[in-house]
Amino acid sequence: MLARSSSIVTGVLIVVSAPLLAISILSLVSGVGVSDTLYWVFWGGFSPTQIPEAMLRATPILITSFGLSLAYLARIWNIGSEGQILLGAVTSAWIGLHLGGLGILGIIVSIIFGGLCGGLWALIPGVLRVYRGANEVFGTLVMNYLALYLVSYLLQGPLRSPTSLFPETALLSKDLWVEPLIPGTRVNAFVLISPAVIVPATYILIARSTLGIKLKVVGDDVEKARYYGVETGRVIMITMFLSGFLGGVAGSSEVLGIHHRALPSISQGYGYLAIPVAVIASLEPRLILPLSIYLGGVVNGIEVAQMNLSIPSGVSYVIQGVLLIASLPMTRMGRR
């Protein structure tokens, strides 16, 4: 028990400090003072006026990491969320373009299709893992790049709006827009509903359900799980689909709630940022919300810092990579 709690503390420390450390080093390289940078990161991330934007960015991270945390509980390392989010977003927008006038029903259908597409995209490496023994980390990574090219093709070709200067779809009909609930901000229903649903759901599924126990058994020892009669292949495919589905829903929420169309930059690395959150959430589900908000804030703060100081863009990619490396040791922590 002690080992588990100390590894959670270490994990949280890593996730909290790694992005700050990385941005500090990068700003030094760019010749910008570290204290200036950190000031803008914190101001841009966590000052009262910026909190709504931070929550906006936290939402896709939260939705995605919920699905991932279940997969990671079973030690199924889906790292393909970025691609699943992108395809979910594009599918959701494409379906949405045909659903104008249906209002809330159209919104629901669009979300479901976004989720299905993300889920099926994740299921491909899942099936390869179960039936062909292909490593799912490698598989989901490759699928990320394929998603990137596919989305780029769709947005420049068949799905491109004829009237737009950029590779993006046409705007959805207004009745499919999930409008801001708080005036003056972009905070929409997704931002408020997802924590209300996901936070208890993560806790119950991981800490208090038989599914959680099954997943844990598969994660601890596949052979033992088989011995106990858990159909491991099915568990792997279901968790892959589910985590992909939630990635797709996250993409859909960006389309319906913020951009009202699909565009290539719709995911700001949310699929990668969700990975460390999910690793920790699979050990301690109650941390899923604070960590999502923290990373959402940091990402927003880094954008603000970049705009105000002469730091080249692309910092967020470095942060994603650093967080990925930093969260690695955590994949071995807590259990075994």
Add this chain to the structure above:
Amino acid sequence: MDLSSVSSFVGSVLAISTPLLLVASLELLVQRSGVINLGVEGAMLIGAFTAYAVTLHTSNPLLGLLSAIALGSLVSIIFTIMTVYMKLDQIVVGVSISMASIGLTSYLYRLIAGYGPPPKIESTLSDIVSPTLKSIPIAGETIFQNPLTPISLALPIVSWLLLGRSVAGAMIKASGEDPGRACRLGVDVAMIRFILLTLEGAASGAAGGLLSIGYYGSFLENITAGRGYLAVALVILSSWSPSKLLSAVLIFGLAEVAQLRLQASGIIEIPYQLALSVPYILTLAILAISGGGKRAPRSLGSSEYEC
């Protein structure tokens, strides 16, 4: 087809095969020793960027290549520390290193190049091949088109000799089959893996450098575009045999050149995104066909062993 168009065709095939052979030949040895290294994509990227940055500042492609080799090795050493010594999951570490490298190189590239057109380097890698070699008919524009192509063609042969005909080869294979037993018999498994991985990092750095200062004359974001991952997949496809690996890479090179030429001549028209996806699609297809691979070294991918 006349002789000169044949030699230009062969030259193009070798140009595409060279970076893949450099990386894959060493990845084959590394995998035979029991380690799967997906960090090669990252080592290639770092190599490509380093070679470009150094050549841009010094106008000396040889210095650029050597720096790429040095930093490529460094990336591999980081991988080695995390997997061989800290015993973290090899695939997860490799993927993370590659992902972080995309971010880091894109960032540093923007830092030196800004957002304008990429500054081109003045002289490329092929300029450091001696003019005598380049003036040899046919061989000059195929095998000696750049300093790395002859090395890359020799590497599979060297690996084949090493694995089949030497004590070191036997030790490498023992580390990959049963590292615990090899260790108990006095083989320094960790050292073998360390040496092979460092060499692989050097080769990957050089391969990346070839892309930037050999072929493109500048750097691009994600310039390697999955070639490192493809090299790893080709090793699996060739069931860990150097001769099969050589043919697999050459067949890929042939197909790629044929595709590029057909497209350039307008006979076939495919979206550029599909052309860019080819290495990734192939990688996934190879994973699907070969799966875990029945003939894989028995302890491939697992860092834990008891001595």
